[in-house]
Amino acid sequence: MLLTNLDIERIVIHQVFQRTSEGLTKDPLQSHDLTKFDTSAMTAFKLRVIDALGESSKAVQMQIYNQDSNGLPSLVDKLVELDDTNFILESYEIAKKLTTAQSKKSIPGGIVVVFTGKYGVSRKKFLAVIKAEVHSAYEKLQDPQTQEISLKFVEEVLLTPSSKLYKTAAFFEKASYATPTTDLNDKWTVLISDYQISQSDGKAAAHYFYSEFLGFCYPETSARTTKAFYENASDFISQLPVNESKKSDLLNALTTYMKTDLSSTISCNDFSSKYFDVNTQDLFNEYMEDAGIPTTAFTKDIEHIASKLKFRKVSFSKNVKISAPSDVFKDYVEIETIPGAPDATGSPTVWTKVIIKDRISNQE
């Protein structure tokens, strides 16, 4: 998401707690003042926000389904308009909603950072919520006399650069929309960045956060975006200046990535960093961006390409075709380009050597 000119104006921090061993909730701790960061702390904070939500991040665009006037999206819609005093007061509702949504005893507590500000050239509003889990770390201490270094155990640290330990959700006001809005999706672009969601089967683990708490669902456009990703990635691979056998490997990898990989999100960065060298990674990401594929992650939905993914096909100009189920193709078909005999005019030709690691079962 393009968050240039990001200005963070107000930050308020509340604390939420893990459920007791009996499964009971504990009221969140309310904060009564805005948090002020000095310049370097603010820069580090912005960097965390951009690492989580900016371009090439793992953030996923979602859709608001909870349009209820008591739901969190409606609350956010109101919060951004409030003065500081009321903003501090009402933002506590967010912490209460998170406490309720954390229905499992295993979900850890942490702090809830609610912050608002403006972004982009048109200075539109945004509100974001970070749930940062508290973890422990060491602090370096140096004796002023002896210069000796020792480590002090710090039980509660937050917002370290590792994005695995916080979840971020953000509401970005759209550049233009009709007022009054009946559908909050017309006014707000919503994103979440959650390490869990991009893990294998992460949807379930992250469900409480994106659905119960935020009232989001996966966007209806996922299937279309997934299809566009697949087609453009295939085009990119077929244009690569590498031999056919390498292309075949990459197409197999793409099929596996789309079909078998258990992550519920896909992203250009993720795919390219797994299968391309560094230079090609950048070219791939650029190619995909030009083709209109999101620069952040997006949710995977292979509905429109399921049939394509089932079979891998290779066609030749004289109507020769080889086709096989993708997983069989990957393991049993080897393709290699070889120089052929010169044609009638003496020009060199290119032939293809195909090895099928199986005996013929039937001929017609």
Next chain:
Amino acid sequence: MNENEFIDKWNAEKPQYAAWGAYVIEYISSGLLKNGKNLNEFLKIPVKYRLKENQSLLDKAFSRKDKNYKDPYNEIEDKVGARFVVLLIDDIRIICEIVLNNSNWDIDSCKHFDVDRDRDPLLFTYQSVHFVVRPKTDLTSNGSTIKAGTPCELQIRTLLQHAHAELTHDAIYKSKRTVKPKVHRIVAKSMALIETTDDFFSEATRYLNYGPLQEHNILTELDNVYFLLTNIKPSNQKSSLVIWDTFEQLIDENLINLIKKFVNKYEHIGETIKQNYNNNSVYPQSIVLFVYWMLKHRRTILIRDWPLHMSVLESFAIDMSVSLQVDS
């Protein structure tokens, strides 16, 4: 003019010659500064004018058999002289251009090693460039009046040519003994070697200073884009060379066009640079545009190979809202 009259005249005119020598040096030095040269680095020996010693002048005027002067006082052109010693043959050309482009003085090109080499291709001997410059009209400098036609001899040579000249001048020219042919042969061999080495020095320097950056004129072009965006003249530092060096493989004839297209797409860039101008040392340099472009289009390699402190890159990542997180 007898020897006494000669010396009296010379003593009387010394201040005028000194002023002319100082003026010529000042003129050439300021020309070099305008060329962006640091005089302390460019000139390998500090340059100062030198007035001929009385005795040496008398020797030259009256005793030397090889010079047959009719009017020795006016015919001797090196009564004041200045010597510019530089590292490379190409550096000599820079000084020659400055000398030749001044239309306020008359120039005699008395000696140039290029001409000597053409004339005597088999000879390896003293090499240097000599000019005699004379003001076309009377002029006043530092309170002294310099008459039109006052000569000043300029010698321009490389450090190696200078070393050869020192040896031949002091050890051979002033030798009390007859110099044996063998010595002449050795000195000639050393000149051949010096000429070869000077050529190698030039070649090495050209390779050092020539790469894709120069080939595609990237620096000037990028400076222009920077100025158009910010209205500030970029002040490029060594840190930018480190960055260019790291990402040299990305420099090609398209780069500037890609960056131009890119800055048109992200209109806030000029404003962002101005706002952060003092935040780190890269903002005042035009390479900041290349870094922004890389963040958007060559992010992976940028993060992997970034040669400066990470906090510098973080600041640009915030400006462009690009995540620096990489999958491990």
